[in-house]
Amino acid sequence: MTMHLSNTVLVEDVPSKNISATGAQIEFRGVTKIYGALAAVRELSLTVHQGEFLTILGPSGSGKTTALMLLAGFIAPTSGDIRISRKSVSKVPSYRRDQGIVFQNYALFPHLTVRRNLEFPLEMRGIKAAERAVFTDRMLRRVHLEEFGNRMPSQLSGGQQQRVALARALIADPPVLLLDEPLGALDRNLREQMQVEIKHLHKEFGKTTICVTHDQDEALTLSDRIVVMRAGEIEQTDTPQALYDRPATRFVANFLGEANIFDNSGFELQTDATQSAGTVAMIRPERISVASVDAPKRPDAERRQFVSGVVDDMIYAGPLRKYQVRVGNSVLAVREHVASDQQIFGAGDEVRLDWLRSDLRFVRV
Numbered sequence: 001m002t003m004h005l006s007n008t009v010l011v012e013d014v015p016s017k018n019i020s021a022t023g024a025q026i027e028f029r030g031v032t033k034i035y036g037a038l039a040a041v042r043e044l045s046l047t048v049h050q051g052e053f054l055t056i057l058g059p060s061g062s063g064k065t066t067a068l069m070l071l072a073g074f075i076a077p078t079s080g081d082i083r084i085s086r087k088s089v090s091k092v093p094s095y096r097r098d099q100g101i102v103f104q105n106y107a108l109f110p111h112l113t114v115r116r117n118l119e120f121p122l123e124m125r126g127i128k129a130a131e132r133a134v135f136t137d138r139m140l141r142r143v144h145l146e147e148f149g150n151r152m153p154s155q156l157s158g159g160q161q162q163r164v165a166l167a168r169a170l171i172a173d174p175p176v177l178l179l180d181e182p183l184g185a186l187d188r189n190l191r192e193q194m195q196v197e198i199k200h201l202h203k204e205f206g207k208t209t210i211c212v213t214h215d216q217d218e219a220l221t222l223s224d225r226i227v228v229m230r231a232g233e234i235e236q237t238d239t240p241q242a243l244y245d246r247p248a249t250r251f252v253a254n255f256l257g258e259a260n261i262f263d264n265s266g267f268e269l270q271t272d273a274t275q276s277a278g279t280v281a282m283i284r285p286e287r288i289s290v291a292s293v294d295a296p297k298r299p300d301a302e303r304r305q306f307v308s309g310v311v312d313d314m315i316y317a318g319p320l321r322k323y324q325v326r327v328g329n330s331v332l333a334v335r336e337h338v339a340s341d342q343q344i345f346g347a348g349d350e351v352r353l354d355w356l357r358s359d360l361r362f363v364r365v
């Protein structure tokens with residue numbers, strides 16, 4: 001990988017601590033990228049705030065990587081403009097955009113030691129050897145790799161390599177950090193550990209960070225806001241909680257978490273809200289309670305809808321019990337946190353489901 005650092009920064013411009021005041025604001029203004037007959041990204045307009053952690057999430061082929069590569073300057077937009085700190089970067093080559101970049105496959109220089117990998121961006125900025133050593137020592141300590149400075153990348157584990165990649169992206173103090181599936185190559189436990197590490201680094205360094213992933217857990221854990229993309233366009237942009245609790249469309253409801261969508265449910269849905277045209281009702285599986293048909297109703301029963309159904313299937317999933325329950329024409333997914341005093345139902349059992357009417361959401365079809 002080539003480093004994308006401007007070499008205009010002098011030694012005295014580099015802060016004495018590896019902490020810059022803020023990241024940069026980034027704007028996409030009607031950005032389109034056409035390949036042949038396909039718009040990989042269409043009319044993308046988005047403002048990423050200074051210091052924000054924004055994740056672009058979406059299925060394969062939705063245009064996430066294209067959006068990131070446009071920002072990095074690796075590809076040029078067909079139309080539209082990208083601004084960093086309110087200045088257009090259309091004519092700025094990628095190596096002058098002052099961005100730290102981390103890819104899924106580490107992209108460390110394989111023939112350089114960890115130290116030399118970290119020093120490289122500093123060298124590109126004309127920083128003298130003595131200062132480089134100070135920065136590098138500090139960064140190695142920060143990512144808990146002080147013992148590993150003299151190793152080659154191939155002598156490190158995947159997680160350690162990815163920490164070096166993060167350290168190298170941050171060491172020259174760029175205002176923008178771009179992460180492309182940064183944890184994609186790591187196994188699950190390590191991913192979770194690294195998510196915490198990335199969160200800490202973001203808090204500490206305050207870089208405007210744009211992360212591309214198709215891993216919803218990663219997006220929900222790390223992000224201030226998430227952009228959900230679909231077929232080259234933004235479907236919804238919101239905080240993780242708002243996206244999960246109030247998805248605007250059926251696509252978002254299904255893509256982020258699990259959703260019961262009442263299309264043609266075969267029973268009457270009770271709602272307190274008026275349903276607009278072109279919408280369908282949905283409820284999250286963990287908002288539904290399951291009980292035996294003769295169980296006493298809760299005190300808030302007048303605010304709930306009760307339906308009877310038959311269990312199709314039940315599986316244990318760690319701390320959750322997952323039911324599939326047939327009600328009318330629908331099979332509803334129900335998620336229950338396992339508690340010792342709960343009754344357990346199996347396939348064929350008649351049950352009563354209930355949910356708060358206010359937990360129903362209407363999403364655009």
Ligand SMILES: Nc1ncnc2c1ncn2[C@@H]1O[C@H](COP(=O)(O)OP(=O)(O)OP(=O)(O)O)[C@@H](O)[C@H]1O
Pocket residue numbers: 035038039040058059060061062063064065066067214
């Ligand atoms: N260089 C290219 N030439 C032609 N088509 C391309 C090129 N790069 C991307 N595309 C197409 O543009 C669309 C968006 O691709 P992109 O890589 O941005 O998707 P993505 O959301 O990042 O997918 P993934 O999660 O699989 O990486 C896809 O249909 C892809 O085939």
